[in-house]
Amino acid sequence: MNWIKKTLRFGEKIKKIIKTRATKTDIDNSDWTSCCKGPILKKDLEENLWVCPSCNKHHRISPRLRFDIIFGKNNYEVLKTPIPKDDPLNWNDSKPYKDRLKAARKKTNMDCGMMVINTNIKNIKLTAIASDFDFIGGSIGAAEGEAFLYGIQHAIENQQPFVLTSCGGGMRMMESLISLCQMTRTTLAINELKKNNLPYIVVLTDPTAGGITASYAMLGDVHMAEPGALIAFAGARVIQGTVREELPEGFQRSEYVEKTGFVDLIVERKDLKEKIFTLLSILLKKNSAINSLENETSEDNRTLTKAAS
Ligand SMILES: [Zn+2]
Secondary structure, X not given: OHHHHHHHHHHHHHHHHHHOOOOHHHHHHOOEEEEOOEEEEHHHHHHOOOEOOOOOOEOOOOHHHHHHHHHOXXXXXXXXXXXXXXXXXXXXXXOEHHHHHHHHXXXXXXOOOEEEEEEXXXXXXXXXXXXXXXXXXXXXXXXXXXXHHHHHHHHHHOXXXXXXXXXXXXXXXXXXXXXXXXXXXXXXXXXXXHHOOOOEEEEEEEEEOHHHOOOHHHOOOEEEEOOOOEEOOOOXXXXXXXXXXXXXXXXXXXXXXXXXXXXXXXXOHHHHHHHHHHHHHHHHHHHHHHHHHHHHHHHHHHHHHHHHO
């Protein structure tokens, strides 16, 4: 009878192993990840710019990978942005905010969730910025606000366009009002950029939500989105609970928000570089035409004033 017990126990063990799901760390450390058809080698995804060859899902990528894809490896300089004091509210929920920051920095190898670079596409110099979803969900706190402002200031000082790749769940609740203030600060900074007639292009990626959608990610001259990206303010479940209606298929996805006018065009990851270049070429020409028109007008005004006196 002992062998029966042994077999049963072995069976239980096998069942447990099969049922145990891989943790996020297991997946991070593995050569495999999963998509529509089950497991897929990360190497195969990487060769296709982290886009699934079967279902065209645009997987989330880090700022560095994104910059490598759009601007080319070693074709950009990462700018060091100011880091304000950590955890000013001494926040503690299920774990201290200080510990969350420490873990996020270790995981992403970044000081804050935003990366700012000085780069170019062909002959157009520009400042670009991208967020890392792995840094506390790409949320925005004081440090990210500072990074954004630093990026805008850099674009204005160098009189070059500004390109944002948005990603994140919204404002960082662990910084309460301080994080909400970043909505106003980033909006005011964009106004300064516009006063300088410098183009601001936004690329919305999965997910762009909450205060990010409600501020700097929706203030571009042109809004592009990667296919299938979640672009929202409040979550679908909250909306469904409020309106008590079945939400349409594809609600809050790029294709849906393009139809409703939130997004100008949907661009595949492989085409982003060309598309950004074309748009910047057009906008820069248009803006320089506006500048020269303003100069002509002020010249005319000066002549008129002189004549009048
Ligand atoms: Zn897939």
